[in-house]
Amino acid sequence: MKVNKRFYLFSILSFGLMVLVAMTLLYSWRQINQALDKEKFSNNVSQITLELQQQLHELEAHKNSAAIENWEKLQFKLRKILADPPGLSPEQKTLLNSIVRNNTSAVVLFERLNALNSGLANQSIIRHLEERLRAQVMVIQEDSQELALLARQSLSNILFNQTMYVMTMLSIGLILLIFISHRFFRWIQHATQLLMKGLNKIEQGHFESIDLTTTDSNDEVYDILMKFNRMSERLKENTITRDVLQKIVDERTRELTRVANTDSLTSVPNRRALFERGEMEFSRAHRHHQPFAMLMIDADHFKHINDQYGHMVGDKVLIHLCRTIEKEVRKVDFFARFGGEEFVLILPHNDEKGAYESACRIQKVVNENPMSCDGTSIRLTVSIGVVVLHSSHKDFGDMINDADKALLLAKKNGRNRIEFYQTPSLSLVKPENASQINDNNND
Numbered sequence: 001m002k003v004n005k006r007f008y009l010f011s012i013l014s015f016g017l018m019v020l021v022a023m024t025l026l027y028s029w030r031q032i033n034q035a036l037d038k039e040k041f042s043n044n045v046s047q048i049t050l051e052l053q054q055q056l057h058e059l060e061a062h063k064n065s066a067a068i069e070n071w072e073k074l075q076f077k078l079r080k081i082l083a084d085p086p087g088l089s090p091e092q093k094t095l096l097n098s099i100v101r102n103n104t105s106a107v108v109l110f111e112r113l114n115a116l117n118s119g120l121a122n123q124s125i126i127r128h129l130e131e132r133l134r135a136q137v138m139v140i141q142e143d144s145q146e147l148a149l150l151a152r153q154s155l156s157n158i159l160f161n162q163t164m165y166v167m168t169m170l171s172i173g174l175i176l177l178i179f180i181s182h183r184f185f186r187w188i189q190h191a192t193q194l195l196m197k198g199l200n201k202i203e204q205g206h207f208e209s210i211d212l213t214t215t216d217s218n219d220e221v222y223d224i225l226m227k228f229n230r231m232s233e234r235l236k237e238n239t240i241t242r243d244v245l246q247k248i249v250d251e252r253t254r255e256l257t258r259v260a261n262t263d264s265l266t267s268v269p270n271r272r273a274l275f276e277r278g279e280m281e282f283s284r285a286h287r288h289h290q291p292f293a294m295l296m297i298d299a300d301h302f303k304h305i306n307d308q309y310g311h312m313v314g315d316k317v318l319i320h321l322c323r324t325i326e327k328e329v330r331k332v333d334f335f336a337r338f339g340g341e342e343f344v345l346i347l348p349h350n351d352e353k354g355a356y357e358s359a360c361r362i363q364k365v366v367n368e369n370p371m372s373c374d375g376t377s378i379r380l381t382v383s384i385g386v387v388v389l390h391s392s393h394k395d396f397g398d399m400i401n402d403a404d405k406a407l408l409l410a411k412k413n414g415r416n417r418i419e420f421y422q423t424p425s426l427s428l429v430k431p432e433n434a435s436q437i438n439d440n441n442n443d
């Protein structure tokens with residue numbers, strides 16, 4: 001149902017209830033008023049008949065014209081009241097008829113007595129008529145008292161009944177009003193709750209549709225929720241959630257980091273990554289007083305390869321060299337391109353002996369794995385400068401400098417050699433078979 005129809009229905013029902021309550025009050029007010037009229041009428045009748053009785057005593061005592069006049073005045077008053085009674089109950093009507101009848105008889109008796117009193121009538125007849133008049137007035141008085149009593153009882157009953165009636169109708173009206181209001185406002189509350197639920201979901205980045213089965217498909221709330229669902233769908237299509245965005249950013253960051261740390265030609269870590277890792281390993285070894293070594297590896301006469309086979313082949317040779325050396329690298333080691341045809345191998349937890357063994361293995365494997373290119377075998381040798389951590393090294397850069405010096409020495413001494421950087425304060429002993437391997441390789 002449309003919202004305006006709901007509103008009209010709510011207003012009409014509320015108005016109907018108000019009319020019902022007003023009519024109830026009016027009806028009760030009328031009932032009470034009528035009962036009050038009856039009571040007033042009965043009281044008046046009772047009062048006048050009492051006065052009539054008193055006046056009769058007065059007349060018996062002093063038969064003067066003033067007393068007669070008063071009696072007639074009271075009679076006139078009584079007849080006037082009796083002629084215009086309010087709506088009475090059957091019981092009250094019976095009593096009223098009795099009063100009217102007896103009063104008519106009393107009037108006739110009074111007139112007869114008056115006529116007899118003015119002539120020479122028999123005194124016993126006069127006394128008889130007087131007694132009858134007295135009895136008649138007494139009956140009238142008793143009837144009027146009974147009438148007043150009935151009217152009072154009736155008033156009290158009506159007051160009680162109407163109070164109960166009004167309270168019952170007010171309670172029913174109130175319950176109905178609460179029920180109608182509850183239905184109307186629950187409908188509004190339900191609609192706003194559904195919308196709030198949807199908005200909360202959007203706020204949290206969940207573009208889920210609202211379940212429409214809970215609403216009447218004819219009302220505006222349904223239309224609003226339909227629009228909301230379409231909006232959620234659109235947002236879902238056009239918006240990337242925070243989680244997805246974070247995932248993309250993480251992936252891109254990882255990729256950027258990988259690209260930033262990787263040499264584009266050989267795919268081994270580049271100089272930037274080398275320094276990052278080298279400084280970390282240097283600090284760790286320095287802090288924990290652990291051995292730490294490093295090899296600087298340089299392809300010999302590489303310019304000749306470029307000159308002879310071309311730069312492109314030279315690139316392939318560098319790639320081949322990296323793949324060959326990588327096979328000899330342990331998981332804890334770190335192999336990187338330092339620049340040009342120079343490479344560095346970081347060897348954590350390695351002293352000079354271990355470093356020398358690694359250098360020998362690399363030298364050997366490079367010698368034994370020439371690269372095939374268009375039916376030609378391109379053989380390569382490397383010179384290796386070795387340095388191990390000692391107290392004169394303040395940072396990783398110091399070790400690089402010393403490895404470079406050792407490499408220069410290897411070049412100077414004829415290439416395809418392994419040379420240690422000799423620290424003046426430390427007497428590093430070259431392993432016994434070092435010269436032998438170098439000599440063999442030089443052969």
Ligand SMILES: Nc1nc2c(ncn2[C@@H]2O[C@H](COP(=O)(O)OP(=O)(O)OP(=O)(O)O)[C@@H](O)[C@H]2O)c(=O)[nH]1
Nearest residue numbers: 299300301302303304306311312314315340341411
């Ligand atoms: N193809 C190719 N050549 C490179 C690359 N980087 C450096 N080179 C070449 O490597 C050569 C290095 O020459 P040099 O410094 O004289 O050293 P070398 O010829 O290897 O001689 P020694 O080191 O003294 O044995 C130069 O010709 C550079 O152009 C590269 O990425 N690709």
